[in-house]
Amino acid sequence: MITFxxxxxxYPGSHEALSNVSFVxxxxxxxxxxxxxxxxxxxxxxxxxxxxxxxxxxxxxxxQNVSKLKESTLPYIRRKxxxxxxxHKLLYDRNCYHNVALPLAINGITGAEAGKRxxxxxxxxxxxxxxxxxxxxxxxxxxxxxAIARAVVSRPSILIADEPTGNLDRNYADDILQLFSAFxxxxxxxxxxxxxxLGNVNESNKILHLDHGKLTTNEITA
Amino acid sequence: MNAWxxxxxxxxxxxxxxxxxxxxxxxxxxLAIGVTLALPSILYAVLDSVNGLASxxxxxxxxxxxxATNHDENAVAAIKTALEDNxxxxxxxxxxxxxxxxxxxxxxxxxxxxxxxxxxxxPDAFFLQPSxxxxxxxxxxxxxxxxxxxxxxxxxxxxxxxxxxxxLALGKKAMLIIASLLAFALVAVIGNTVRMQIVxxxxxxxxxxxxxxxxxxxRRPFLYAGALYGLIGGLFALIITFVVIYLFNQSxxxxxxxxxxxxxxxxxxLFTCTITCFLALAVGLISAYxxxxxxxxxxxx
Numbered sequence: 001m002i003t004f005x006x007x008x009x010x011y012p013g014s015h016e017a018l019s020n021v022s023f024v025x026x027x028x029x030x031x032x033x034x035x036x037x038x039x040x041x042x043x044x045x046x047x048x049x050x051x052x053x054x055x056x057x058x059x060x061x062x063x064q065n066v067s068k069l070k071e072s073t074l075p076y077i078r079r080k081x082x083x084x085x086x087x088h089k090l091l092y093d094r095n096c097y098h099n100v101a102l103p104l105a106i107n108g109i110t111g112a113e114a115g116k117r118x119x120x121x122x123x124x125x126x127x128x129x130x131x132x133x134x135x136x137x138x139x140x141x142x143x144x145x146x147a148i149a150r151a152v153v154s155r156p157s158i159l160i161a162d163e164p165t166g167n168l169d170r171n172y173a174d175d176i177l178q179l180f181s182a183f184x185x186x187x188x189x190x191x192x193x194x195x196x197x198l199g200n201v202n203e204s205n206k207i208l209h210l211d212h213g214k215l216t217t218n219e220i221t222a
Numbered sequence: 223m224n225a226w227x228x229x230x231x232x233x234x235x236x237x238x239x240x241x242x243x244x245x246x247x248x249x250x251x252x253l254a255i256g257v258t259l260a261l262p263s264i265l266y267a268v269l270d271s272v273n274g275l276a277s278x279x280x281x282x283x284x285x286x287x288x289x290a291t292n293h294d295e296n297a298v299a300a301i302k303t304a305l306e307d308n309x310x311x312x313x314x315x316x317x318x319x320x321x322x323x324x325x326x327x328x329x330x331x332x333x334x335x336x337x338x339x340x341x342x343x344x345p346d347a348f349f350l351q352p353s354x355x356x357x358x359x360x361x362x363x364x365x366x367x368x369x370x371x372x373x374x375x376x377x378x379x380x381x382x383x384x385x386x387x388x389x390l391a392l393g394k395k396a397m398l399i400i401a402s403l404l405a406f407a408l409v410a411v412i413g414n415t416v417r418m419q420i421v422x423x424x425x426x427x428x429x430x431x432x433x434x435x436x437x438x439x440x441r442r443p444f445l446y447a448g449a450l451y452g453l454i455g456g457l458f459a460l461i462i463t464f465v466v467i468y469l470f471n472q473s474x475x476x477x478x479x480x481x482x483x484x485x486x487x488x489x490x491x492l493f494t495c496t497i498t499c500f501l502a503l504a505v506g507l508i509s510a511y512x513x514x515x516x517x518x519x520x521x522x523x
Binding site: 049051072075076077078079081083085089091093102103105106107108110 | 232426428432433
């Protein structure tokens with residue numbers, strides 16, 4: 001599904017954010033990307049989601065080489081992913097319903113079909129009664145769940161979340177992780193970056209541990 | 223095709239929703255565009271009307287060809303054929319000096335003076351109507367006719383028409399210059415408005431790009447916004463033009479009545495209205511395109 005082969009990413013005027021990273025993520029896996037802040041977790045996620053391209057090495061997404069794709073085709077690759085951003089990136093000028101509507105609009109889905117899907121997504125994260133509320137009125141955990149609803153509304157096969165539990169207390173964090181494993185159970189590949197995941201990791205989840213841009217531990221099971 | 227149509231309807235809907243959300247500022251921008259466009263539009267209406275007036279006067283204008291008093295009999299026939307052969311002459315009539323004198327006698331009450339003359343001082347003459355009323359062509363016709371044998375003098379009635387024509391040409395040039403300068407102003411106004419919208423929508427644009435929106439998906443609403451600003455502005459310009467001409471004509475009516483004519487400013491016709499709206503739309507679209515291509519994708523690649 002996602003294959004990294006000797007991937008290095010260097011930003012102009014900066015050290016290597018990632019060096020020689022190789023791994024494979026299969027369909028339906030639950031993967032944690034761990035490491036201290038600045039270890040390259042966000043960079044790794046951006047490369048996975050075709051938001052950035054590697055400096056050297058190969059990134060394959062569904063057997064398509066991101067480096068070789070034309071810039072104009074990248075948006076279509078990105079639509080395969082549901083993204084939950086570290087800073088939520090909610091739009092505060094519209095209500096919850098319209099926040100979740102954006103990915104559908106990008107996919108050209110509007111009207112009744114969109115309405116059904118938006119309510120289904122809000123229902124899944126437990127925000128169905130907040131559809132008319134403005135995001136600013138939601139609590140931190142609710143905002144995070146809204147961001148997840150937006151990420152899953154277009155039914156992506158891969159869900160990528162950057163620090164989804166970052167500023168949440170334990171109970172909220174557990175809720176959110178529950179939600180992610182629920183998606184994994186229905187066949188969605190879930191990739192979560194976190195700096196404190198190890199405590200929450202259960203069963204046989206794959207862990208990609210980054211240290212200063214290098215992959216130090218591959219496929220530990222906790 | 224269907225998906226393509228959906229995308230466009232979606233963009234248009236989004237723009238209309240944004241317009242509805244910021245009614246007052248949208249109205250003010252369109253009004254500014256309308257006022258800017260109304261200026262050349264009114265100027266055009268004035269020029270068009272004066273042009274109409276000039277050509278209605280011109281159609282009465284004629285040229286008089288006076289023959290030398292000592293010409294021989296053949297000269298009249300020769301000039302007659304020359305005039306008949308000239309394509310630039312619509313019609314002409316010959317007035318001999320005898321008939322001119324009798325006309326004068328019939329018209330003038332003071333016959334004593336005329337009767338006291340020993341011989342007829344009037345020349346034979348041709349009065350002709352040129353078919354082409356352009357200043358240059360009348361000038362060359364006059365030169366040609368002066369060269370004919372037996373012609374003493376060629377007079378063009380109403381030299382002021384020539385001057386009016388030059389003034390009209392000057393006015394048209396001024397209108398074109400003003401219109402193009404104002405078009406630049408419009409590009410600045412619409413461009414700035416669209417740029418400001420891009421800034422306020424920055425978060426949405428960035429997010430959309432991150433989750434897979436194509437550049438044209440992001441660009442499209444802004445282009446529609448620019449085109450709509452132009453179009454609505456053009457409609458405002460037409461409304462302003464109609465109102466101004468109406469008010470003007472009302473004050474003009476008693477004035478022209480004094481001159482016993484019925485001159486009034488013409489309202490723009492359907493063609494002019496369409497052209498105005500189309501040009502306004504095009505200027506809006508172009509300004510939006512310039513603004514969008516300069517500032518839309520600065521932060522995201």
